[in-house]
Amino acid sequence: MTGGKARWRNWARSESSRPELVIAPRSIEQVVLAVERARETGHPVKPIGGSHSFTGIGATDGIRLDFSRMRGLVSADRARGRVTLWGGTHLYELPALLGPLGLALENMGDIDRQTITGATQTGTHGTGLAFGGLSTGIVGATLVTGTGEVITIDEDHSPELLPAVALGLGALGVLATVTLQCVPQFLLRAEEAPAPLDEVLSTWGERVRAADHFEFYWFPHTRGTRTKTNTRLPISAEAEPLGRVAKFLDEELVNNQALGALVAAERLVPAMTPRVNQMIEGLSSRRTYSDLSNRVFVTRRAVRFREMEYALPLDAVPQVMREIGAMIERQQFRISFPVEVRAAAADDRYLSTAHGRESGYIAVHRYWREDPTRYFREVEAIFQDHDGRPHWGKMHTLGEQTLRERYPRFDDFVAVRDRLDPDRVFRNAYLDRVLGA
Numbered sequence: 151m152t153g154g155k156a157r158w159r160n161w162a163r164s165e166s167s168r169p170e171l172v173i174a175p176r177s178i179e180q181v182v183l184a185v186e187r188a189r190e191t192g193h194p195v196k197p198i199g200g201s202h203s204f205t206g207i208g209a210t211d212g213i214r215l216d217f218s219r220m221r222g223l224v225s226a227d228r229a230r231g232r233v234t235l236w237g238g239t240h241l242y243e244l245p246a247l248l249g250p251l252g253l254a255l256e257n258m259g260d261i262d263r264q265t266i267t268g269a270t271q272t273g274t275h276g277t278g279l280a281f282g283g284l285s286t287g288i289v290g291a292t293l294v295t296g297t298g299e300v301i302t303i304d305e306d307h308s309p310e311l312l313p314a315v316a317l318g319l320g321a322l323g324v325l326a327t328v329t330l331q332c333v334p335q336f337l338l339r340a341e342e343a344p345a346p347l348d349e350v351l352s353t354w355g356e357r358v359r360a361a362d363h364f365e366f367y368w369f370p371h372t373r374g375t376r377t378k379t380n381t382r383l384p385i386s387a388e389a390e391p392l393g394r395v396a397k398f399l400d401e402e403l404v405n406n407q408a409l410g411a412l413v414a415a416e417r418l419v420p421a422m423t424p425r426v427n428q429m430i431e432g433l434s435s436r437r438t439y440s441d442l443s444n445r446v447f448v449t450r451r452a453v454r455f456r457e458m459e460y461a462l463p464l465d466a467v468p469q470v471m472r473e474i475g476a477m478i479e480r481q482q483f484r485i486s487f488p489v490e491v492r493a494a495a496a497d498d499r500y501l502s503t504a505h506g507r508e509s510g511y512i513a514v515h516r517y518w519r520e521d522p523t524r525y526f527r528e529v530e531a532i533f534q535d536h537d538g539r540p541h542w543g544k545m546h547t548l549g550e551q552t553l554r555e556r557y558p559r560f561d562d563f564v565a566v567r568d569r570l571d572p573d574r575v576f577r578n579a580y581l582d583r584v585l586g587a
Contacts, residue, residue, distance in 0.1 A: 169214035199265030203543035237267040253332040257281040258447035272543030277492035278363040285317040290329030296571030314566040317499040337383040338446035344434040351468040370485040371424035391441040420484035459513035460538035461503035467510035487515035500559035
């Protein structure tokens with residue numbers, strides 16, 4: 151336990167707060183005590199994981215729970231391919247925990263700095279039409295509710311709560327443990343290649359349905375993309391990983407050091423952005439490699455940025471991308487960061503951005519030292535015209551009224567919130583905006 155008023159900031163430096171008190175629990179019992187203290191003092195309480203959300207979903211001026219002491223494997227059920235993890239376990243820690251068990255996550259995003267609870271509570275996802283977001287892998291949880299009660303949720307205990315709790319925005323309680331359904335370890339063969347933007351958009355539906363995992367990146371002010379197609383292989387297949395030099399040149403030198411220098415320069419001289427992006431497009435080359443799944447899914451991101459991402463009806467993606475490109479040129483924006491495009495399966499989580507529909511995801515970014523307001527506002531207006539749903543952990547401006555219209559089970563989620571946190575112990579400004587006070 152430490153005194154308060156020490157400033158907390160998220161990774162993107164887009165949100166900050168000064169909690170009155172920071173508590174680092176070591177057990178579920180200590181989490182309960184923290185919640186009880188919050189109730190007694192009238193302070194809200196919020197757990198913080200990797201601080202990689204771009205919104206203020208985890209910010210609080212009340213009691214902050216630091217979960218760094220509640221990490222690692224609680225138990226494993228090899229026969230069923232399931233593991234129970236402490237809520238503070240980071241995604242980057244999972245390969246060392248799951249590998250000896252011969253297991254892996256079914257899918258991952260391209261960043262692994264989040265905790266398992268932070269990632270699932272905000273709706274983190276990867277790409278692949280046969281695969282849901284990370285929260286769809288949660289089959290059980292231990293939750294400390296707003297009344298201090300400890301409840302178990304799984305197939306045999308309060309199963310009706312799982313679609314809400316698995317992706318709960320931190321509004322329903324503190325997830326002390328989560329149980330994940332895993333899959334046998336597997337390899338991925340990655341094929342990265344340049345392709346014209348018009349061609350990728352015109353074949354979008356075929357590409358995402360033909361591949362296990364497909365995504366592409368488009369640098370504004372260009373007519374080309376970089377595509378990445380991942381194919382799942384058995385663990386017995388022969389791996390052909392990137393060599394150390396190739397990995398360093400691409401992921402560290404190009405994606406981090408060179409990109410950081412370029413975006414910093416473009417911030418000072420925005421007029422150079424189109425030419426730089428076109429140069430990067432011209433340097434894009436083909437490569438194929440295969441490795442353990444987590445090593446292919448995840449990329450190290452050292453350059454700070456701010457991000458907005460929306461889920462859209464799958465077939466709307468090509469039109470939305472065309473509208474974004476036209477808007478960028480019409481508004482004379484100079485955008486140095488690429489637009490990332492992915493897809494995911496429909497699922498049943500009440501507040502999943504893919505609830506009830508196959509979804510395409512479009513993410514836009516700006517360098518963290520640049521003001522994203524105008525660019526994000528214009529892009530968000532396009533997303534809104536196409537029934538978009540914002541990623542809960544990324545920047546957006548929507549509130550309760552609009553979100554209720556977008557989510558068929560919104561009121562069911564609020565009813566669960568009323569049951570588990572009737573006094574709103576876990577509230578903060580972000581949750582007041584998106585769920586109502």
